[in-house]
Amino acid sequence: MTPLLSVRNLSKSYGAQLGCNAVSFDLFPGEVMGIVGESGSGKSTLLNCIAGHIAQDRGQVVYDTRADGPRDTVTMPEPERRMLGRTDWAFVHQNPRDGLRMNVSAGGNVGERLMAVGARNYGDIRDTAQDWLGRVEIAAGRIDDRPSTFSGGMQQRLQIARNLVTAPRLVFMDEPTGGLDVSVQARLLDMLRELVREMGLSVILVTHDLAVVRLLAHRLMVMKSGEVVETGLTDQVLDDPQHAYTQLLVSSVLHV
């Protein structure tokens, strides 16, 4: 099977400060990979490098495009990369304000990616937006309301709808449940799991919350100081961690 995404030797430093160093992995269709590690471990840098939001220093990010098969997105012309970013890829930010247009209605937020790829029928765009709001459990009556009037959980669900409306194959998530109440988190996790399965999404999920990766991720990558220190099946890494840092990370979780 061809991996959907192949990352090879990806490195990024900020001057003398190391962001991430020589990271390599394959992500297969339908796979959810969690990246865990403490703040500053380089997991967000890695995610942003792969998504093309920040320029890497070295390494390849080979993506299996629909049209032309595997292509290195680092050397791909920018228009193509940005096109990927709003069609076949999606990015869910921790803070919905970073991923939503706060001064545009919920329907407009969901419809934007459709219009960006040429949808020009208002009625169709609105129907699709309505359908997606339903899928992320936002009441139909809220379609013309701005996200600023939504709760944090609703904003996050709207961000997900806005991203998934073009049926992407690869989704980047940066702490998608961070900053939400525990009960709201559970609902979001359940929804994400359902969507991942229904749509066959491949996901790279960055979080420091081990409970979130246990429920969502198939496998894990543990990062420390810019390096990948351990990888493996999620429950194996969490229940039988091999590296000293992972052992510390797992044993530091408070149980309730």
Add this chain to the structure above:
Amino acid sequence: MSDYNFAYLDEQTKRMIRRAILKGLAVPGYQVPFASREMPMPYGWGTGGVQVTAACLTPDDTVKVIDQGADDTTNAVSIRKFFEKTAGVATTTSTAAADLIQTRHRIPEEPLREDQILVYQVPIPEPLRFLEPRETETRKMHSLEEYGLMHVKLYEDIARHGHIATSYAYPVMVEDRYVMDPSPIPKFDNPKLESAAIQLFGAGREQRIYALPPHTRVVSLDFDDHPFDPSRADHPCALCGAEGSYLDEVITDDRGGRMFVCSDTDFCETRRDAAKDEVAA
């Protein structure tokens, strides 16, 4: 008069502006940055248009200046006086007699000719500004033709008002390439953007010049199921009886009396004169 260089600006500045104009004409709809000068008038009074006009004028030209369609408003009068004083050129209120027309908020009703230039005063040249405040990002969106956002604005209009409520500065697509803000002209005037004349747009504060060469294809953005509608007035002009012109509402007393008259004063007067001549004949 010799106290000023011809048309106020020094020759080097005019040359710099002409280069920007030529580039704008070569890439229709593209916003060309230029080193806008301080003008002896406040920003918002047409400093961009005045600089473009100054760079285009020759001593034999006849200039017309209109503001909201009228030749006799403060802005139009002072700019006309400005060029009379600094360039010594002839001025006119007649659309047909003018070589160069500087305008704010209107396109003359009478179709323009190939030997005419229409200069627009532009407050905000960036059509994407409404939804994307970052200049770096909007430039990238233009260069990569990422214009989905423009339709989001129209979507919002329909969602809120049931129809596209944008009634002026209505965005257009130029030659299937650049989305352009036609300056705050009423959308009624949008069809007239496809013209035989050269159209130049100057934004002084924002330091941008853009242009439409003669007969450029200019399409107003819309949705398949909500097509662009330039809208027509419900009334004929109360003075000249014109039915296809853009009208201003004029309050005639303080008891609710009002009338609708052509906003293009020259158009209206020409029609009335013609009607008088007919009666006389």
Add this chain to the structure above:
Amino acid sequence: MIEIENLCKSFILHNQGGTEIPVMAGASLRVEPGECVALTGQSGAGKSTLMRMIYGNYLAGGGAIRIAGVDVATAAPREILELRRTTLGHVSQFLRVVPRVPTLNVVAEPLLAVGEPRERAMARAAELLTRLRIPEHLWGLSPTTFSGGEQQRVNIARGFAFAYPALLLDEPTASLDAQNRDTVLTLIEEAKARGAAIIGIFHDIGARDRVADREVDVTAFTPGLAA
């Protein structure tokens, strides 16, 4: 079906001075289709550790665990996930689910994961929940709010929903009343009859005697305990 050869394992506690604790050495075991093997040995002898290694939950230190052509000891995560989806079932003592998901969906999930039509999956889930005496009015609720015994039965229903060719059972009858215990043992017998290879840990000796074909004492694989 399940073939274990010379399996070993030690835990290294990096954060406690790098202490190395050997827990298993030279474990070998074969289970044929339709056979049920019970793991025995005193508490701490490594029964659960062995089960977890077979499931891929603990990383094998050496040796091989071959199930349907996949060596769990060396397989890539996605191969193990595929094995768990289509071949290897596991009934653990703990129910781990996303809060808020209704019980019926929790049970049907393994069937949906192999592409079973939704209706058929739900029907099978309902059938199992009925057999295991979970009252129907609870099916729409999340099992996270259930009692220990109820959770255990939901877990069993989920484990038996799909007809896995290989099954790992960790104390399947613990904390069950006589009726439910009998249902679970019947489920195990049915699985054997259809050819499933089963490895189980049963502290309940009566249950072990009823379903297990033979016993393997893991003490023999425990360094320091082996005679």
